[in-house]
Amino acid sequence: MENLKIEASERKINTKGDLKKLRLEGFLPGILYGDKEKNLPLAVKKILIKKMLESSNFMSSVIEMSIGGSKHKVLTKDINFHPLNNEPIHIDFQKIKPGTKVTVNIPVKFINNENCPGLKMGGVLNIVRRKIELRCAAENIPAEIVVDLANKEMNESIHISSVKLPDGAKPVISDRDFTIATIAAPTVVKEPEPAAAAAGDAAAGDAATTAEGGATAAGDAKPADGKTKPGETAKTPEAAKKPAAAAPADKKK
Incomplete structure (x- = not known):
């Protein structure tokens, strides 16, 4: 460097x-x-x-x-x-x-994206670590850690063990082979099939028609409380109590 x-x-x-x-x-x-x-x-x-x-x-x-x-x-x-x-x-x-051991965070660089089969198939590069903490000699600090994506397939993970590090450099995390990145499958939202969508619309239309017909039938039936139906003339209480007028008697000749 x-x-x-x-x-x-x-x-x-x-x-x-x-x-x-x-x-x-x-x-x-x-x-x-x-x-x-x-x-x-x-x-x-x-x-x-x-x-x-x-x-x-x-x-x-x-x-x-x-x-x-x-x-x-x-x-x-x-x-x-x-x-x-x-x-x-x-x-x-x-x-x-010279010879002093130092701990440094080194940036990760990804190359050969255009030669990655997983990305060509629509996969997504999911970067887990953009920097990696290394322990190395002060005079041998790398400028970057290069990760080659060539020949990486869909759903494949890239671990620290697959990356070439400078001589004498070791990752600070040493208890596991940690992941640097993965080639993840794309997330797709599934659209409803046309037949299912049409059936749903028809069912909704039938329900609306049934509801409308029920409302009309209810309007034609005579209410249980005796109230006047639409189109009838309401009778006042006085008209209901007044007796019908008698027919006039024939005069004797």
Whole structure:
């Protein structure tokens, strides 16, 4: 892996006011943790760190740091970001020496997607791990872990044992052959068959017709409470009580 380079200066200021002024001047406060040496407060250009952060493997890259004429091999140990604008506000580095074993997260890269039978058949690449934590020598940190998808079939799983790692590098998870990705079958929502859909619509129509016919029959029947049916003239109580008028008697001649 090609080493990154960065220039830093020793930082003498530690108060909150001084650190705020340092940030306003475009610098980022940080600390270089030594192997056995004393920790060194330092300052680096913020714009340089932001540019390096665009690289997906920045946290696992060996950096050549220059401080006042002396050079050191370092790894980025931690970065703090502002909770509102997500701007970096502090950075820590760890000094390393040749042969030093370090633990780093390495990004996974998938290749030969176009030669994967499972994907050609409509399968989906289900990525379980986008980064893998490795324990390896500081001078032999890989830039990426390459996973070849050629000849991978539908429903096939890709485990860490099938991936070639650099000499001396071992995954931190060592108690199982964990999965990196799978070629999953596509998820399809089954549509109802035309015959079943037509039968359902016909049943719904018959039910509606039956309900309508029942309502009409109920309207034609005479209500049990004696109320007037539609079209009849209602009789008032007075008309019901008044006797019918007698026919006039014939006059004697």
